[in-house]
Amino acid sequence: MSGETIRVVIADDHPVFRQGLKGLLRALGVEVVAEAGNGPDAVRIAAELQPDVVVMDLHMPGGNGIEATRTITRTNPDVGVLVLTMFRDDDSVFAAMRAGARGYLLKESGAEEIARAVRAVAAGEAIYGPEIARRVLTFFTDMPDPRRSAFPELTEREREVLALIAQGRSNTEIAGTLYLSPKTVRNHVSNIFMKLHVADRAQAIVLAREAGLGESGRR
Structure with missing residues (x-):
């Protein structure tokens, strides 16, 4: 994606958070092409606009972010999903991974970390915040042989x-x-x-x- 503007859809049911995130991403040169306040809208918009990345909250009305992520990654494999949520439990993390999310960050992440994750997901990479990465590594380390x-x-x-x-x-x-x-x-x-x-x-x-x-x- 070097040299190209990254196109992003923000899916979150909190308008104030969407506005803040949109301002942050635009300041960093990322184009926010649309917003969605629920899972079904996120799926529809992703299919229509084919963004590079959908920044997805997990808990939204009308179908959660896990279901939306699964549908988007199955029907639009070129669209990367970056989960940005306040939920840090193992069930949420691994459900998102199984659904096809390429990245998982907590909402408390800094601006540069979020921007770096958006760019990584747009480039087809997998990226997780430090705490989430530790959880993933611990999970696989503790798996019985x-x-x-x-x-x-x-x-x-x-x-x-x-x-x-x-x-x-x-x-x-x-x-x-x-x-x-x-x-x-x-x-x-x-x-x-x-x-x-x-x-x-x-x-x-x-x-x-x-x-x-x-x-x-x-x-």
């Missing part, structure tokens, strides 16, 4: 052994990889079979691969 949660009855070492079994490794190879004695590996394998209620190596491999273990290094 599905490979670990698949077999909670196994110890960490037993999961390592099972992953190598799933790669088709022999007991001798497992012993060499994990620096264990062959007898220790045999004990681990026996414990794994017992805990997973499988009769042999083949059944253990099937279970492990279904859970995503052994994907890398499979021979």
